[in-house]
Amino acid sequence: MATVYFDEATRIFASGQAPAVDHLTLDIPEGEFLVLVGPSGCGKSTTLRMLAGLEAVNGGRILIDGHDQKGVRGRDRDVAMVFQSYALYPNMTAGENMAFALTNAKVAKDEIQKRVAEAARILELEPLIDRKPGQLSGGQRQRVAMGRAIVRNPKVFCMDEPLSNLDAKLRVSTRSEIAALQRRLGITTVYVTHDQVEAMTMGHRVAVLRDGRLQQVGTPQDLYDNPVNTFVAAFIGSPSITLIESPVHDGVASVHGASVPLNRALLAGATDSVVVGLRPEAWRLVDAGTQNAVDLRVDLVESLGSESFIYGVPVDHSAAGAGRPADDADVIGLGGGSRGQRITVHAGKKVRPGVGDVVRIACDPDEVHLFAADTGERLTA
Numbered sequence: 001m002a003t004v005y006f007d008e009a010t011r012i013f014a015s016g017q018a019p020a021v022d023h024l025t026l027d028i029p030e031g032e033f034l035v036l037v038g039p040s041g042c043g044k045s046t047t048l049r050m051l052a053g054l055e056a057v058n059g060g061r062i063l064i065d066g067h068d069q070k071g072v073r074g075r076d077r078d079v080a081m082v083f084q085s086y087a088l089y090p091n092m093t094a095g096e097n098m099a100f101a102l103t104n105a106k107v108a109k110d111e112i113q114k115r116v117a118e119a120a121r122i123l124e125l126e127p128l129i130d131r132k133p134g135q136l137s138g139g140q141r142q143r144v145a146m147g148r149a150i151v152r153n154p155k156v157f158c159m160d161e162p163l164s165n166l167d168a169k170l171r172v173s174t175r176s177e178i179a180a181l182q183r184r185l186g187i188t189t190v191y192v193t194h195d196q197v198e199a200m201t202m203g204h205r206v207a208v209l210r211d212g213r214l215q216q217v218g219t220p221q222d223l224y225d226n227p228v229n230t231f232v233a234a235f236i237g238s239p240s241i242t243l244i245e246s247p248v249h250d251g252v253a254s255v256h257g258a259s260v261p262l263n264r265a266l267l268a269g270a271t272d273s274v275v276v277g278l279r280p281e282a283w284r285l286v287d288a289g290t291q292n293a294v295d296l297r298v299d300l301v302e303s304l305g306s307e308s309f310i311y312g313v314p315v316d317h318s319a320a321g322a323g324r325p326a327d328d329a330d331v332i333g334l335g336g337g338s339r340g341q342r343i344t345v346h347a348g349k350k351v352r353p354g355v356g357d358v359v360r361i362a363c364d365p366d367e368v369h370l371f372a373a374d375t376g377e378r379l380t381a
């Protein structure tokens with residue numbers, strides 16, 4: 001177990017190019033499971049590779065247990081990496097694959113046997129230990145790759161999208177296995193994914209990157225409840241938050257014609273327009289005649305058994321729009337996988353409008369997230 005500290009760590013691949021990782025400062029305590037998440041190309045893998053010593057650091061430092069890793073080769077860092085591709089040797093058995101790094105490091109034979117047996121037991125690989133990778137399923141190969149990292153008993157685990165090659169069902173079961181295993185072993189872990197559901201369910205804390213820059217780090221719930229900007233708000237949460245740029249008059253926002261009173265303390269400094277963020281649970285279905293609500297033309301209903309999500313586009317009742325769905329320009333989606341063109345409503349299992357129906361919805365003003373229209377930053381008192 002070890003602490004990891006990124007201190008303004010920066011990686012620039014070519015001069016004139018924007019940094020792949022830009023002044024990253026991140027303090028990871030002993031035993032933490034930290035998930036690095038963000039869209040493709042935001043610098044997640046580069047961050048991990050810098051920590052593992054596979055990539056140079058052009059500015060700042062990386063400390064492991066307080067020691068600057070500058071000049072320390074990857075193999076001397078005591079960091080074990082698990083890759084998306086597993087990278088198993090096809091001509092070796094599962095057991096030999098797991099033992100390989102220890103054999104190379106000239107660890108005593110009986111010690112190797114002991115560690116491989118222990119890893120095989122933890123990962124329930126004992127019956128498969130003599131099989132070659134070609135005779136294993138994707139999930140089993142993934143566990144061998146984990147075993148190869150575990151036997152090294154490293155200070156830090158670095159995992160780069162280790163579940164990407166698994167089918168959807170296996171991903172769900174394996175992600176809980178990895179999270180449980182990490183808690184049991186207590187080894188400081190940095191885990192890279194672009195999948196926000198993995199980020200929300202696996203880590204103690206989640207760090208969100210965008211264009212090489214850290215946007216926010218916090219517990220999954222904190223990121224969900226208090227996103228620092230529209231990017232994090234849109235990236236975290238599934239289905240996505242709806243972000244709507246709304247005019248403000250006298251402390252009241254107009255959301256598709258419905259008036260939403262805003263927290264005036266938050267509006268100090270804001271101009272005449274804000275971005276209102278509403279997660280699916282902030283909306284509720286109301287009776288057709290209800291005042292101060294929005295008509296939504298349903299274009300998709302996702303029923304998950306115990307609950308459902310209703311997706312739709314607000315109907316424009318203005319003279320110009322007369323009953324048509326509102327223009328896309330009325331609703332903004334700010335990247336990060338946002339489905340921002342539409343409003344999503346969380347509903348119970350009994351409510352099942354049909355596609356094309358118009359339902360009336362109202363939002364809870366207490367559930368509103370507020371962001372500055374010009375910068376996208378969260379408005380705080």
Ligand code: ATP
Pocket residue numbers: 013014020038039040041042043044045046047194
């Ligand atoms: P993904 O989720 O697609 O794997 P990522 O968040 O892991 O993406 P990185 O692989 O860290 O992103 O890449 C960050 C940026 O650095 C990208 O713009 C990428 O094109 C660039 N990059 C990565 N490796 C190199 C390299 N060897 N040379 C030049 N640029 C690189």
